[in-house]
Amino acid sequence: MTRLLTVAAAQLGPIQRDHTRAQVVDRLIALLHAAHRHGAELVVYPELALTTFFPRWFVDDITTADHWYETSMPNVATQPLFDEAKRLGIGFCLGYALREAAPAGATRRWNVQTLVERDGSIVATYKKTHIPGHEHHEPDRPFQHAERYYFEPSPDGFGVWRAFGGLIGMMICNDRRWPESYRVMGLQGVEMILCGYNTPIHYVPDPSQDILQGFHNALVMQSGAYQNGTWVVGVAKGGVEEGVDSLGQTMIVAPSGQIVAQALGSDDEIVVARCDLDWCSRYKDTLFDFDRYRRPELYGRICSQRGVIVAD
Numbered sequence: 089m090t091r092l093l094t095v096a097a098a099q100l101g102p103i104q105r106d107h108t109r110a111q112v113v114d115r116l117i118a119l120l121h122a123a124h125r126h127g128a129e130l131v132v133y134p135e136l137a138l139t140t141f142f143p144r145w146f147v148d149d150i151t152t153a154d155h156w157y158e159t160s161m162p163n164v165a166t167q168p169l170f171d172e173a174k175r176l177g178i179g180f181c182l183g184y185a186l187r188e189a190a191p192a193g194a195t196r197r198w199n200v201q202t203l204v205e206r207d208g209s210i211v212a213t214y215k216k217t218h219i220p221g222h223e224h225h226e227p228d229r230p231f232q233h234a235e236r237y238y239f240e241p242s243p244d245g246f247g248v249w250r251a252f253g254g255l256i257g258m259m260i261c262n263d264r265r266w267p268e269s270y271r272v273m274g275l276q277g278v279e280m281i282l283c284g285y286n287t288p289i290h291y292v293p294d295p296s297q298d299i300l301q302g303f304h305n306a307l308v309m310q311s312g313a314y315q316n317g318t319w320v321v322g323v324a325k326g327g328v329e330e331g332v333d334s335l336g337q338t339m340i341v342a343p344s345g346q347i348v349a350q351a352l353g354s355d356d357e358i359v360v361a362r363c364d365l366d367w368c369s370r371y372k373d374t375l376f377d378f379d380r381y382r383r384p385e386l387y388g389r390i391c392s393q394r395g396v397i398v399a400d
């Protein structure tokens with residue numbers, strides 16, 4: 089018997105600053121309906137799928153950015169998506185900014201994805217682990233990438249959950265560039281990793297990378313999938329958002345490392361694949377039989393050391 093899971097990667101085009109949550113949720117529901125017509129059981133939306141990518145602007149008083157964050161999920165704005173998905177028997181994974189009240193009047197801000205099962209129950213909310221960009225205002229940039237100002241890094245790291253008849257993991261955008269993200273989930277037997285992203289084409293610290301954005305996107309997800317024998321669903325918010333062009337190239341990658349489906353444009357679009365979760369074992373039980381071939385006793389630096397230490 090094979091375990092087939094039909095997945096729709098629901099790419100979004102740009103969400104401009106003045107678009108309301110209601111307008112965006114209407115778009116998410118339209119994509120949900122398209123996915124339903126293709127027999128999808130799981131729909132994966134991008135990172136920060138309810139708002140524009142607001143870390144491109146710096147504000148001196150972070151509380152003036154509070155309106156970009158959700159304070160509960162579901163909430164009034166997203167309840168129609170939860171209701172419609174449940175009615176159709178489709179699960180989904182939704183990226184958004186979360187703001188939580190903490191003791192002593194503190195506030196915690198996270199970049200998260202929530203995974204919802206086909207019956208509407210919440211499986212888990214994953215917090216982004218690798219927070220890229222900068223902490224302070226850098227006025228010389230054409231646009232900011234101040235994620236390190238707006239979000240704390242996850243204290244929890246990468247989990248894997250039993251859902252959708254398999255073992256499902258999550259990561260968010262920059263996490264996909266780090267082999268550790270995949271391996272930590274691989275060591276928990278992950279069979280499908282869900283990853284939303286917002287990737288500006290222009291990489292300010294080194295513009296020579298601009299032309300390689302699509303290549304690097306595919307490179308990391310294809311290698312992460314293959315080296316861990318897992319499906320990877322990478323979902324973009326692409327197109328020109330508030331003047332900043334972002335990568336599309338939403339894709340579904342098989343445990344072989346092959347791209348089985350890919351977006352054609354950079355606007356709202358679904359990409360669907362019938363994924364056999366049992367295909368993972370072809371890699372997990374052979375070339376990447378971790379228990380047989382890994383040498384963790386020699387990998388100590390990976391966990392004990394953060395930056396590079398060059399021998400004298």
Ligand code: CDT
Pocket residue numbers: 135220221233260261262263265285286287288
């Ligand atoms: N959203 C996000 O993590 N984007 C980064 C952009 C590069 S770092 C400025 C990414 O890794 O795609």
